[in-house]
Amino acid sequence: MTRWTKKREMPAAVFESYPSWAVALSNGLSLSIYALGSVIVARLGWGFLAAYLVFLAYLEVHLLARGCVHCTYYGRACFSGKGLVASWLFKRGDPSRFASRKFTWLSLLPDMLVVLIPLGAGLFLSIRRFDWLLLSLMVGLIILAFPGNGCVRGRLACRYCRQRELGCPAEELFRRRERERARSRGLTTQGCP
Ligand code: SF4
Numbered sequence: 001m002t003r004w005t006k007k008r009e010m011p012a013a014v015f016e017s018y019p020s021w022a023v024a025l026s027n028g029l030s031l032s033i034y035a036l037g038s039v040i041v042a043r044l045g046w047g048f049l050a051a052y053l054v055f056l057a058y059l060e061v062h063l064l065a066r067g068c069v070h071c072t073y074y075g076r077a078c079f080s081g082k083g084l085v086a087s088w089l090f091k092r093g094d095p096s097r098f099a100s101r102k103f104t105w106l107s108l109l110p111d112m113l114v115v116l117i118p119l120g121a122g123l124f125l126s127i128r129r130f131d132w133l134l135l136s137l138m139v140g141l142i143i144l145a146f147p148g149n150g151c152v153r154g155r156l157a158c159r160y161c162r163q164r165e166l167g168c169p170a171e172e173l174f175r176r177r178e179r180e181r182a183r184s185r186g187l188t189t190q191g192c193p
Pocket of ligand 1: 079157158159161162163164168169170171
């Protein structure tokens with residue numbers, strides 16, 4: 001059952017367990033990005049599609065085994081539901097390791113490749129033979145992966161996350177970038193990009 005807890009520095013509250021609509025929204029977004037990426041990569045051939053799908057599966061399992069097992073949401077529904085899935089597949093890790101992990105922009109490269117691989121494939125195919133449908137797929141992918149993901153993360157996932165309070169290297173990296181952007185614009189706000 002979803003429970004809200006008032007916290008002093010949080011914008012409103014944190015979810016001890018995210019509601020099913022939030023998990024559905026988050027997974028709907030991720031699956032849409034994976035589906036668009038797969039449709040674009042499939043135009044290169046079945047071999048490329050198979051390699052891309054193996055890469056996606058590897059990223060998901062790696063995240064569950066290396067990240068989610070140490071998260072405070074282990075055994076509960078985080079925004080993506082992976083806290084629950086990790087508890088079905090792997091033993092609980094060490095919660096102190098979650099916040100102490102080193103996280104840089106380079107750490108984001110594998111996640112970025114989920115989008116960069118299909119965009120690179122789409123660009124390559126477009127140069128060979130322009131196709132409006134392919135261009136629409138690429139634009140849709142960019143919208144979902146950047147503003148879409150940023151919005152869900154900023155307004156739902158990280159915003160109400162208990163782990164954020166306890167320490168999250170990824171969120172700190174994003175927040176640092178937001179602060180730098182806001183400073184360069186003379187602003188102090190945070191939100192969807
Ligand atoms: S703060 Fe954001 S990135 Fe960090 S664990 Fe929570 S939802 Fe994930």
